[in-house]
Amino acid sequence: MLPRRFAVSTEDKNRLRQYLLGELSETDEGEVEFRLFSDESYFDELEMVENELIDEYARERIPAEERAKLEQRLLRSKQQQQKLAFARALDAEVEERAKVVPLPAPKSKSPVWFNPQLKIAAGVIIAVGLAVALWLLLQKSDVEKGMIALNQAQGNERLIQSRVSGLNYAQNRTLRGNEIPALQDRQARDYSELLFQQSVRDKQDAASYHALGRLYLAERSFDKAREQFEKALAKDPNDPQLQSDMGAALLELGQSTGESEYFAQSLQYLDRALQLNPSLPEALFNRALIYQQMKNPQAKDAWRKYLQVDSTSPWAKEAERNLKEKT
Amino acid sequence: MTDREITPELFEALLNWLGPTTEEGGKKYEDIRNRLVRIFLKKGCSDPEYLADETLNRVTLNALELKETYEGNPLWYFISVARYVWMESLHPKEISFEEVPDPVIQPEVNFAQECLRQCLTLLAAEQRDLVLDYHVNIKKAKIDLHRKMAEELGLTTNALRLRIHRLRMGLEKCVLACLNGAAK
Numbered sequence: 415m416l417p418r419r420f421a422v423s424t425e426d427k428n429r430l431r432q433y434l435l436g437e438l439s440e441t442d443e444g445e446v447e448f449r450l451f452s453d454e455s456y457f458d459e460l461e462m463v464e465n466e467l468i469d470e471y472a473r474e475r476i477p478a479e480e481r482a483k484l485e486q487r488l489l490r491s492k493q494q495q496q497k498l499a500f501a502r503a504l505d506a507e508v509e510e511r512a513k514v515v516p517l518p519a520p521k522s523k524s525p526v527w528f529n530p531q532l533k534i535a536a537g538v539i540i541a542v543g544l545a546v547a548l549w550l551l552l553q554k555s556d557v558e559k560g561m562i563a564l565n566q567a568q569g570n571e572r573l574i575q576s577r578v579s580g581l582n583y584a585q586n587r588t589l590r591g592n593e594i595p596a597l598q599d600r601q602a603r604d605y606s607e608l609l610f611q612q613s614v615r616d617k618q619d620a621a622s623y624h625a626l627g628r629l630y631l632a633e634r635s636f637d638k639a640r641e642q643f644e645k646a647l648a649k650d651p652n653d654p655q656l657q658s659d660m661g662a663a664l665l666e667l668g669q670s671t672g673e674s675e676y677f678a679q680s681l682q683y684l685d686r687a688l689q690l691n692p693s694l695p696e697a698l699f700n701r702a703l704i705y706q707q708m709k710n711p712q713a714k715d716a717w718r719k720y721l722q723v724d725s726t727s728p729w730a731k732e733a734e735r736n737l738k739e740k741t
Numbered sequence: 742m743t744d745r746e747i748t749p750e751l752f753e754a755l756l757n758w759l760g761p762t763t764e765e766g767g768k769k770y771e772d773i774r775n776r777l778v779r780i781f782l783k784k785g786c787s788d789p790e791y792l793a794d795e796t797l798n799r800v801t802l803n804a805l806e807l808k809e810t811y812e813g814n815p816l817w818y819f820i821s822v823a824r825y826v827w828m829e830s831l832h833p834k835e836i837s838f839e840e841v842p843d844p845v846i847q848p849e850v851n852f853a854q855e856c857l858r859q860c861l862t863l864l865a866a867e868q869r870d871l872v873l874d875y876h877v878n879i880k881k882a883k884i885d886l887h888r889k890m891a892e893e894l895g896l897t898t899n900a901l902r903l904r905i906h907r908l909r910m911g912l913e914k915c916v917l918a919c920l921n922g923a924a925k
Contacts, residue, residue, distance in 0.1 A: 447820045451776050462906045488785040500913045503853035508876045559863055594771050605911040
Protein backbone atom coordinates (compact mmCIF):
# COMPACT_ATOMS: atom_id res chain seq x y z
CA MET A 415 0.00 0.00 0.00
CA LEU A 416 1.26 3.48 -0.80
CA PRO A 417 1.94 5.63 2.26
CA ARG A 418 -0.68 8.10 3.50
CA ARG A 419 0.35 11.63 2.62
CA PHE A 420 0.57 14.65 4.87
CA ALA A 421 0.70 18.23 3.66
CA VAL A 422 4.24 19.57 3.25
CA SER A 423 4.54 23.36 3.24
CA THR A 424 6.99 25.65 1.45
CA GLU A 425 8.55 26.28 4.85
CA ASP A 426 9.10 22.52 5.21
CA LYS A 427 10.77 22.42 1.80
CA ASN A 428 13.14 25.24 2.74
CA ARG A 429 13.93 23.56 6.03
CA LEU A 430 14.73 20.29 4.26
CA ARG A 431 16.98 22.11 1.86
CA GLN A 432 18.82 23.63 4.83
CA TYR A 433 18.98 20.18 6.43
CA LEU A 434 20.61 18.66 3.36
CA LEU A 435 23.10 21.50 3.19
CA GLY A 436 23.95 21.16 6.89
CA GLU A 437 22.70 24.65 7.70
CA LEU A 438 20.40 23.76 10.60
CA SER A 439 21.25 23.94 14.28
CA GLU A 440 21.64 20.68 16.16
CA THR A 441 18.16 21.06 17.71
CA ASP A 442 16.47 21.84 14.38
CA GLU A 443 18.30 18.97 12.71
CA GLY A 444 17.06 16.64 15.44
CA GLU A 445 13.49 17.83 14.87
CA VAL A 446 13.74 17.19 11.15
CA GLU A 447 15.10 13.71 11.80
CA PHE A 448 12.36 12.97 14.32
CA ARG A 449 9.78 13.77 11.66
CA LEU A 450 11.68 11.75 9.07
CA PHE A 451 11.33 8.78 11.42
CA SER A 452 7.58 9.07 11.70
CA ASP A 453 6.26 10.59 8.48
CA GLU A 454 6.85 8.77 5.19
CA SER A 455 5.57 11.67 3.09
CA TYR A 456 8.16 13.91 4.74
CA PHE A 457 10.82 11.46 3.62
CA ASP A 458 9.44 11.60 0.08
CA GLU A 459 9.70 15.37 0.32
CA LEU A 460 13.31 15.11 1.48
CA GLU A 461 14.11 13.01 -1.59
CA MET A 462 12.36 15.48 -3.89
CA VAL A 463 14.24 18.43 -2.39
CA GLU A 464 17.48 16.46 -2.66
CA ASN A 465 16.82 15.72 -6.33
CA GLU A 466 16.08 19.39 -6.98
CA LEU A 467 19.32 20.40 -5.27
CA ILE A 468 21.34 17.89 -7.27
CA ASP A 469 19.63 19.03 -10.49
CA GLU A 470 20.62 22.62 -9.73
CA TYR A 471 24.15 21.46 -9.05
CA ALA A 472 24.28 19.46 -12.29
CA ARG A 473 23.07 22.51 -14.25
CA GLU A 474 25.50 24.80 -12.40
CA ARG A 475 22.63 26.92 -11.16
CA ILE A 476 23.41 26.66 -7.48
CA PRO A 477 24.97 29.57 -5.55
CA ALA A 478 28.68 29.08 -4.84
CA GLU A 479 28.21 28.85 -1.09
CA GLU A 480 25.57 26.14 -1.37
CA ARG A 481 27.63 24.37 -4.00
CA ALA A 482 30.54 24.02 -1.57
CA LYS A 483 28.24 22.80 1.21
CA LEU A 484 26.65 20.25 -1.07
CA GLU A 485 30.02 18.92 -2.18
CA GLN A 486 31.23 18.69 1.38
CA ARG A 487 28.16 17.12 2.88
CA LEU A 488 26.31 15.16 0.23
CA LEU A 489 28.46 14.42 -2.73
CA ARG A 490 31.22 12.57 -0.89
CA SER A 491 29.65 9.15 -1.12
CA LYS A 492 29.57 6.86 -4.12
CA GLN A 493 25.77 6.64 -3.97
CA GLN A 494 25.39 10.40 -4.12
CA GLN A 495 27.92 10.71 -6.92
CA GLN A 496 25.88 8.24 -8.90
CA LYS A 497 22.76 10.28 -8.22
CA LEU A 498 24.63 13.23 -9.67
CA ALA A 499 25.63 11.16 -12.71
CA PHE A 500 21.96 10.27 -13.16
CA ALA A 501 20.91 13.94 -12.87
CA ARG A 502 23.49 14.94 -15.48
CA ALA A 503 22.39 12.19 -17.83
CA LEU A 504 18.75 13.19 -17.42
CA ASP A 505 19.61 16.80 -18.11
CA ALA A 506 21.58 15.84 -21.23
CA GLU A 507 18.70 13.67 -22.46
CA VAL A 508 16.21 16.48 -21.87
CA GLU A 509 18.47 18.92 -23.73
CA GLU A 510 18.82 16.60 -26.72
CA ARG A 511 15.12 15.92 -26.82
CA ALA A 512 14.32 19.64 -26.68
CA LYS A 513 16.12 20.00 -30.03
CA VAL A 514 13.61 17.73 -31.79
CA VAL A 515 10.44 17.82 -29.70
CA PRO A 516 8.68 21.15 -28.97
CA LEU A 517 8.02 22.13 -25.39
CA PRO A 518 4.64 21.04 -24.05
CA ALA A 519 2.12 23.88 -24.17
CA PRO A 520 -1.60 24.18 -23.47
CA LYS A 521 -3.90 23.68 -26.45
CA SER A 522 -4.59 26.89 -28.37
CA LYS A 523 -8.23 27.89 -28.93
CA SER A 524 -7.56 30.02 -32.04
CA PRO A 525 -7.41 28.48 -35.55
CA VAL A 526 -3.77 27.74 -36.28
CA TRP A 527 -3.80 25.86 -39.58
CA PHE A 528 -3.30 29.06 -41.57
CA ASN A 529 0.23 29.34 -40.24
CA PRO A 530 2.53 27.47 -42.69
CA GLN A 531 5.26 26.94 -40.05
CA LEU A 532 2.74 25.27 -37.81
CA LYS A 533 1.59 23.09 -40.71
CA ILE A 534 5.13 21.79 -41.10
CA ALA A 535 5.45 21.31 -37.34
CA ALA A 536 2.15 19.44 -37.31
CA GLY A 537 3.39 17.19 -40.12
CA VAL A 538 6.49 16.40 -38.10
CA ILE A 539 4.40 15.75 -35.00
CA ILE A 540 2.10 13.38 -36.92
CA ALA A 541 5.10 11.51 -38.32
CA VAL A 542 6.64 11.30 -34.85
CA GLY A 543 3.24 10.27 -33.48
CA LEU A 544 3.00 7.39 -35.97
CA ALA A 545 6.50 6.29 -35.08
CA VAL A 546 5.63 6.47 -31.38
CA ALA A 547 2.42 4.50 -32.02
CA LEU A 548 4.42 1.79 -33.79
CA TRP A 549 6.99 1.89 -31.00
CA LEU A 550 4.21 1.62 -28.44
CA LEU A 551 2.98 -1.57 -30.08
CA LEU A 552 6.39 -3.06 -29.49
CA GLN A 553 6.48 -1.96 -25.88
CA LYS A 554 5.84 -4.14 -22.88
CA SER A 555 2.62 -3.64 -20.93
CA ASP A 556 2.58 -2.27 -17.38
CA VAL A 557 1.96 -5.79 -16.10
CA GLU A 558 4.99 -7.15 -17.96
CA LYS A 559 7.19 -4.31 -16.77
CA GLY A 560 5.85 -4.71 -13.26
CA MET A 561 6.76 -8.39 -13.31
CA ILE A 562 10.33 -7.51 -14.31
CA ALA A 563 10.47 -5.12 -11.34
CA LEU A 564 8.88 -7.71 -9.05
CA ASN A 565 11.49 -10.29 -9.98
CA GLN A 566 14.16 -7.70 -9.26
CA ALA A 567 12.49 -6.93 -5.93
CA GLN A 568 12.48 -10.59 -4.97
CA GLY A 569 16.18 -10.98 -5.78
CA ASN A 570 17.74 -14.29 -4.89
CA GLU A 571 15.52 -15.30 -1.99
CA ARG A 572 11.82 -15.98 -1.87
CA LEU A 573 9.76 -15.43 1.24
CA ILE A 574 7.20 -18.14 0.55
CA GLN A 575 7.47 -21.85 -0.09
CA SER A 576 5.04 -22.15 -2.97
CA ARG A 577 5.72 -21.51 -6.63
CA VAL A 578 4.04 -18.46 -8.13
CA SER A 579 3.56 -18.01 -11.86
CA GLY A 580 5.78 -15.40 -13.48
CA LEU A 581 8.27 -15.35 -10.62
CA ASN A 582 11.77 -16.63 -11.23
CA TYR A 583 13.33 -19.25 -9.03
CA ALA A 584 14.83 -17.93 -5.81
CA GLN A 585 15.94 -19.89 -2.79
CA ASN A 586 13.32 -20.24 -0.07
CA ARG A 587 14.46 -18.38 3.06
CA THR A 588 13.50 -19.46 6.56
CA LEU A 589 12.08 -16.50 8.46
CA ARG A 590 13.27 -15.68 11.96
CA GLY A 591 10.79 -15.49 14.83
CA ASN A 592 10.33 -11.72 15.09
CA GLU A 593 11.27 -10.88 11.55
CA ILE A 594 9.08 -8.65 9.45
CA PRO A 595 9.48 -10.17 6.02
CA ALA A 596 10.19 -7.82 3.15
CA LEU A 597 11.26 -8.21 -0.44
CA GLN A 598 14.94 -7.50 -1.00
CA ASP A 599 14.65 -4.41 -3.18
CA ARG A 600 12.11 -1.97 -1.73
CA GLN A 601 12.18 0.52 -4.57
CA ALA A 602 11.71 -2.17 -7.21
CA ARG A 603 8.82 -3.51 -5.11
CA ASP A 604 7.19 -0.08 -4.91
CA TYR A 605 7.72 0.46 -8.61
CA SER A 606 6.04 -2.85 -9.46
CA GLU A 607 3.09 -1.97 -7.21
CA LEU A 608 2.78 1.41 -8.90
CA LEU A 609 2.67 -0.24 -12.33
CA PHE A 610 0.20 -2.93 -11.28
CA GLN A 611 -2.11 -0.45 -9.59
CA GLN A 612 -1.94 1.77 -12.62
CA SER A 613 -2.86 -1.19 -14.79
CA VAL A 614 -5.75 -2.10 -12.45
CA ARG A 615 -7.02 1.49 -12.65
CA ASP A 616 -6.69 1.66 -16.44
CA LYS A 617 -7.83 -1.81 -17.46
CA GLN A 618 -9.54 -3.52 -14.53
CA ASP A 619 -8.80 -6.84 -16.22
CA ALA A 620 -7.86 -10.24 -14.84
CA ALA A 621 -4.18 -9.90 -15.77
CA SER A 622 -3.81 -6.68 -13.73
CA TYR A 623 -5.51 -8.04 -10.60
CA HIS A 624 -3.56 -11.27 -11.00
CA ALA A 625 -0.25 -9.38 -11.17
CA LEU A 626 -1.04 -7.29 -8.09
CA GLY A 627 -1.98 -10.47 -6.26
CA ARG A 628 1.37 -12.05 -7.18
CA LEU A 629 3.21 -9.11 -5.63
CA TYR A 630 1.23 -9.38 -2.37
CA LEU A 631 1.72 -13.13 -2.30
CA ALA A 632 5.48 -12.80 -2.86
CA GLU A 633 5.73 -10.42 0.11
CA ARG A 634 3.51 -12.60 2.33
CA SER A 635 0.46 -10.33 2.41
CA PHE A 636 -1.73 -13.35 1.92
CA ASP A 637 -5.15 -11.85 2.56
CA LYS A 638 -4.47 -9.00 0.15
CA ALA A 639 -3.21 -11.50 -2.43
CA ARG A 640 -6.35 -13.60 -2.09
CA GLU A 641 -8.53 -10.52 -2.51
CA GLN A 642 -6.81 -9.64 -5.81
CA PHE A 643 -6.93 -13.23 -7.08
CA GLU A 644 -10.66 -13.37 -6.32
CA LYS A 645 -11.19 -10.25 -8.41
CA ALA A 646 -9.11 -11.76 -11.23
CA LEU A 647 -10.95 -15.09 -11.09
CA ALA A 648 -14.29 -13.29 -11.34
CA LYS A 649 -13.06 -11.92 -14.67
CA ASP A 650 -11.30 -15.05 -15.93
CA PRO A 651 -11.98 -18.35 -14.14
CA ASN A 652 -10.28 -20.42 -16.85
CA ASP A 653 -6.70 -19.25 -16.44
CA PRO A 654 -4.78 -22.22 -14.99
CA GLN A 655 -1.92 -20.07 -13.65
CA LEU A 656 -4.38 -17.83 -11.86
CA GLN A 657 -6.09 -20.89 -10.33
CA SER A 658 -2.68 -22.19 -9.25
CA ASP A 659 -1.66 -18.87 -7.69
CA MET A 660 -4.92 -18.71 -5.73
CA GLY A 661 -4.09 -22.23 -4.53
CA ALA A 662 -0.62 -20.99 -3.52
CA ALA A 663 -2.07 -18.08 -1.52
CA LEU A 664 -4.37 -20.45 0.39
CA LEU A 665 -1.50 -22.89 0.92
CA GLU A 666 0.59 -20.12 2.48
CA LEU A 667 -2.37 -18.97 4.57
CA GLY A 668 -2.74 -22.53 5.86
CA GLN A 669 0.92 -22.66 6.78
CA SER A 670 0.99 -19.29 8.51
CA THR A 671 -2.25 -19.77 10.49
CA GLY A 672 -2.07 -23.54 11.03
CA GLU A 673 -5.69 -23.86 9.89
CA SER A 674 -5.99 -26.99 7.76
CA GLU A 675 -9.20 -25.74 6.15
CA TYR A 676 -7.08 -23.53 3.91
CA PHE A 677 -5.19 -26.58 2.63
CA ALA A 678 -8.45 -28.20 1.53
CA GLN A 679 -9.50 -25.01 -0.28
CA SER A 680 -6.06 -24.72 -1.83
CA LEU A 681 -6.26 -28.24 -3.25
CA GLN A 682 -9.55 -27.39 -4.97
CA TYR A 683 -7.91 -24.52 -6.84
CA LEU A 684 -4.81 -26.56 -7.69
CA ASP A 685 -6.97 -29.42 -9.00
CA ARG A 686 -8.90 -26.96 -11.13
CA ALA A 687 -5.61 -25.55 -12.49
CA LEU A 688 -4.49 -29.06 -13.41
CA GLN A 689 -7.80 -29.81 -15.10
CA LEU A 690 -7.20 -26.78 -17.29
CA ASN A 691 -3.54 -27.63 -17.87
CA PRO A 692 -2.40 -31.06 -16.60
CA SER A 693 1.30 -30.26 -16.99
CA LEU A 694 1.30 -26.80 -15.39
CA PRO A 695 4.56 -26.81 -13.35
CA GLU A 696 3.39 -24.26 -10.75
CA ALA A 697 0.28 -26.26 -9.90
CA LEU A 698 2.17 -29.60 -9.81
CA PHE A 699 4.81 -28.08 -7.53
CA ASN A 700 2.27 -26.53 -5.17
CA ARG A 701 0.17 -29.69 -5.02
CA ALA A 702 3.21 -31.75 -4.01
CA LEU A 703 4.09 -29.11 -1.42
CA ILE A 704 0.63 -29.19 0.10
CA TYR A 705 0.61 -32.99 0.34
CA GLN A 706 4.01 -32.75 2.00
CA GLN A 707 2.69 -30.21 4.51
CA MET A 708 -0.32 -32.40 5.24
CA LYS A 709 2.01 -35.41 5.63
CA ASN A 710 -0.10 -37.11 3.00
CA PRO A 711 1.49 -40.29 1.53
CA GLN A 712 0.62 -38.99 -1.95
CA ALA A 713 3.41 -36.42 -1.54
CA LYS A 714 6.09 -38.73 -3.02
CA ASP A 715 4.04 -39.42 -6.13
CA ALA A 716 3.20 -35.76 -6.46
CA TRP A 717 6.87 -34.73 -6.42
CA ARG A 718 7.67 -37.47 -8.98
CA LYS A 719 4.90 -36.16 -11.22
CA TYR A 720 6.40 -32.70 -10.96
CA LEU A 721 9.83 -34.04 -11.92
CA GLN A 722 8.31 -35.65 -15.02
CA VAL A 723 7.49 -32.21 -16.42
CA ASP A 724 10.58 -30.44 -15.09
CA SER A 725 13.79 -32.28 -14.35
CA THR A 726 16.40 -29.60 -14.95
CA SER A 727 15.38 -26.23 -13.50
CA PRO A 728 16.35 -25.03 -10.00
CA TRP A 729 12.73 -25.78 -9.02
CA ALA A 730 13.43 -29.41 -9.96
CA LYS A 731 16.47 -29.46 -7.65
CA GLU A 732 14.26 -28.23 -4.81
CA ALA A 733 11.63 -30.85 -5.71
CA GLU A 734 14.30 -33.58 -5.60
CA ARG A 735 15.48 -32.41 -2.19
CA ASN A 736 11.91 -32.40 -0.90
CA LEU A 737 11.30 -35.87 -2.31
CA LYS A 738 14.44 -37.22 -0.63
CA GLU A 739 14.35 -35.38 2.67
CA LYS A 740 10.79 -34.42 3.50
CA THR A 741 8.50 -37.20 2.34
CA MET B 742 33.31 0.91 17.26
CA THR B 743 31.74 -0.67 20.36
CA ASP B 744 33.88 -3.17 22.29
CA ARG B 745 31.32 -4.54 24.76
CA GLU B 746 29.30 -7.53 23.74
CA ILE B 747 25.58 -7.40 23.08
CA THR B 748 23.93 -10.17 25.04
CA PRO B 749 20.46 -11.65 24.43
CA GLU B 750 19.35 -10.00 27.70
CA LEU B 751 20.40 -6.57 26.49
CA PHE B 752 18.70 -7.10 23.14
CA GLU B 753 15.51 -8.23 24.82
CA ALA B 754 15.62 -5.21 27.13
CA LEU B 755 15.92 -2.99 24.09
CA LEU B 756 12.92 -4.60 22.38
CA ASN B 757 10.87 -4.26 25.56
CA TRP B 758 11.85 -0.61 25.82
CA LEU B 759 10.75 -0.01 22.24
CA GLY B 760 7.38 -1.76 22.41
CA PRO B 761 4.84 -3.18 24.83
CA THR B 762 5.71 -6.71 23.63
CA THR B 763 8.94 -8.19 22.27
CA GLU B 764 7.24 -8.67 18.91
CA GLU B 765 6.16 -5.05 18.63
CA GLY B 766 9.58 -3.94 19.86
CA GLY B 767 11.09 -6.09 17.11
CA LYS B 768 9.00 -4.37 14.47
CA LYS B 769 9.97 -0.99 15.85
CA TYR B 770 13.64 -2.03 15.85
CA GLU B 771 13.51 -3.00 12.17
CA ASP B 772 11.72 0.24 11.34
CA ILE B 773 14.29 2.34 13.21
CA ARG B 774 17.14 0.53 11.46
CA ASN B 775 15.61 1.13 8.03
CA ARG B 776 15.09 4.80 8.79
CA LEU B 777 18.61 5.21 10.13
CA VAL B 778 20.07 3.68 6.98
CA ARG B 779 18.06 6.05 4.83
CA ILE B 780 18.93 9.10 6.94
CA PHE B 781 22.66 8.28 6.93
CA LEU B 782 22.46 7.85 3.17
CA LYS B 783 20.89 11.27 2.84
CA LYS B 784 23.72 12.71 4.92
CA GLY B 785 26.16 11.45 2.32
CA CYS B 786 27.58 8.52 4.32
CA SER B 787 29.36 5.89 2.25
CA ASP B 788 28.41 3.03 4.53
CA PRO B 789 25.00 3.88 5.96
CA GLU B 790 24.26 0.30 7.03
CA TYR B 791 27.40 0.15 9.16
CA LEU B 792 26.57 3.44 10.86
CA ALA B 793 22.97 2.36 11.49
CA ASP B 794 24.16 -0.88 13.09
CA GLU B 795 26.75 1.00 15.14
CA THR B 796 24.00 3.34 16.41
CA LEU B 797 21.73 0.45 17.30
CA ASN B 798 24.55 -1.41 19.04
CA ARG B 799 25.42 1.60 21.18
CA VAL B 800 21.82 2.08 22.21
CA THR B 801 21.43 -1.66 22.91
CA LEU B 802 24.41 -1.59 25.26
CA ASN B 803 22.55 0.94 27.41
CA ALA B 804 19.16 -0.72 27.07
CA LEU B 805 18.86 -1.89 30.68
CA GLU B 806 19.42 1.60 32.08
CA LEU B 807 17.29 3.23 29.40
CA LYS B 808 14.39 0.93 30.09
CA GLU B 809 14.43 1.94 33.75
CA THR B 810 15.29 5.60 33.61
CA TYR B 811 14.66 7.12 30.18
CA GLU B 812 11.59 9.28 29.86
CA GLY B 813 10.08 10.34 26.57
CA ASN B 814 10.05 8.96 23.05
CA PRO B 815 13.01 6.57 22.48
CA LEU B 816 13.40 7.97 18.95
CA TRP B 817 15.03 11.09 20.37
CA TYR B 818 17.69 8.96 22.02
CA PHE B 819 18.40 7.11 18.77
CA ILE B 820 18.62 10.42 16.92
CA SER B 821 21.16 11.84 19.34
CA VAL B 822 23.31 8.67 19.31
CA ALA B 823 23.09 8.59 15.51
CA ARG B 824 24.35 12.16 15.44
CA TYR B 825 27.45 11.22 17.47
CA VAL B 826 28.09 8.19 15.29
CA TRP B 827 27.78 10.30 12.17
CA MET B 828 30.06 13.04 13.53
CA GLU B 829 32.69 10.45 14.42
CA SER B 830 32.49 9.06 10.89
CA LEU B 831 33.40 12.50 9.53
CA HIS B 832 36.82 12.29 11.16
CA PRO B 833 38.88 9.93 9.04
CA LYS B 834 40.71 7.41 11.16
CA GLU B 835 44.11 5.97 10.40
CA ILE B 836 43.75 2.85 8.31
CA SER B 837 46.22 0.24 7.23
CA PHE B 838 47.41 0.00 3.64
CA GLU B 839 45.43 -3.21 3.08
CA GLU B 840 42.20 -1.50 4.10
CA VAL B 841 42.52 1.41 1.69
CA PRO B 842 39.35 1.20 -0.37
CA ASP B 843 39.26 1.36 -4.15
CA PRO B 844 38.86 4.90 -5.40
CA VAL B 845 35.32 5.85 -6.32
CA ILE B 846 35.05 5.95 -10.07
CA GLN B 847 32.57 8.55 -11.16
CA PRO B 848 30.69 7.20 -14.16
CA GLU B 849 30.99 9.08 -17.42
CA VAL B 850 27.88 11.03 -18.33
CA ASN B 851 27.61 9.37 -21.73
CA PHE B 852 27.69 5.96 -20.10
CA ALA B 853 24.96 7.00 -17.68
CA GLN B 854 23.01 8.44 -20.57
CA GLU B 855 23.19 5.14 -22.43
CA CYS B 856 21.78 3.42 -19.36
CA LEU B 857 19.13 6.13 -19.04
CA ARG B 858 18.01 5.57 -22.62
CA GLN B 859 17.69 1.85 -22.02
CA CYS B 860 15.69 2.48 -18.86
CA LEU B 861 13.44 5.03 -20.54
CA THR B 862 12.30 2.33 -22.94
CA LEU B 863 10.82 0.50 -19.95
CA LEU B 864 8.42 3.38 -19.36
CA ALA B 865 5.17 3.86 -21.24
CA ALA B 866 5.42 6.63 -23.84
CA GLU B 867 3.29 9.06 -21.83
CA GLN B 868 5.31 8.43 -18.67
CA ARG B 869 8.55 8.98 -20.55
CA ASP B 870 7.28 12.23 -22.05
CA LEU B 871 6.00 13.37 -18.69
CA VAL B 872 9.29 12.85 -16.89
CA LEU B 873 11.37 14.45 -19.66
CA ASP B 874 9.02 17.40 -20.14
CA TYR B 875 8.95 18.04 -16.41
CA HIS B 876 12.73 18.36 -16.25
CA VAL B 877 13.04 20.80 -19.13
CA ASN B 878 15.69 23.35 -18.26
CA ILE B 879 14.00 26.73 -18.70
CA LYS B 880 14.75 28.66 -15.51
CA LYS B 881 11.81 30.77 -14.29
CA ALA B 882 9.32 29.55 -16.88
CA LYS B 883 9.57 26.12 -15.28
CA ILE B 884 7.01 26.91 -12.57
CA ASP B 885 4.56 28.02 -15.22
CA LEU B 886 5.25 24.93 -17.30
CA HIS B 887 4.67 22.62 -14.34
CA ARG B 888 1.41 24.40 -13.54
CA LYS B 889 0.21 23.94 -17.14
CA MET B 890 1.24 20.30 -17.20
CA ALA B 891 -0.63 19.69 -13.94
CA GLU B 892 -3.72 21.46 -15.29
CA GLU B 893 -3.77 19.32 -18.42
CA LEU B 894 -3.56 16.17 -16.33
CA GLY B 895 -6.19 17.41 -13.88
CA LEU B 896 -3.73 17.31 -10.98
CA THR B 897 -2.46 19.78 -8.44
CA THR B 898 1.16 20.82 -8.95
CA ASN B 899 2.09 18.95 -5.78
CA ALA B 900 0.42 15.76 -7.00
CA LEU B 901 2.26 16.11 -10.31
CA ARG B 902 5.54 16.68 -8.48
CA LEU B 903 4.98 13.49 -6.49
CA ARG B 904 4.06 11.49 -9.59
CA ILE B 905 7.23 12.68 -11.28
CA HIS B 906 9.20 11.85 -8.17
CA ARG B 907 7.97 8.24 -8.21
CA LEU B 908 8.78 7.89 -11.89
CA ARG B 909 12.18 9.45 -11.41
CA MET B 910 13.07 7.20 -8.47
CA GLY B 911 12.18 4.12 -10.53
CA LEU B 912 14.22 5.42 -13.41
CA GLU B 913 17.16 6.31 -11.20
CA LYS B 914 17.09 2.86 -9.63
CA CYS B 915 17.16 1.28 -13.08
CA VAL B 916 20.04 3.52 -14.24
CA LEU B 917 22.11 2.84 -11.12
CA ALA B 918 21.55 -0.90 -11.51
CA CYS B 919 22.65 -0.57 -15.14
CA LEU B 920 25.73 1.47 -14.20
CA ASN B 921 26.73 -0.85 -11.37
CA GLY B 922 26.08 -3.92 -13.48
CA ALA B 923 28.13 -2.51 -16.32
CA ALA B 924 30.96 -1.52 -13.98
CA LYS B 925 31.42 -5.09 -12.69
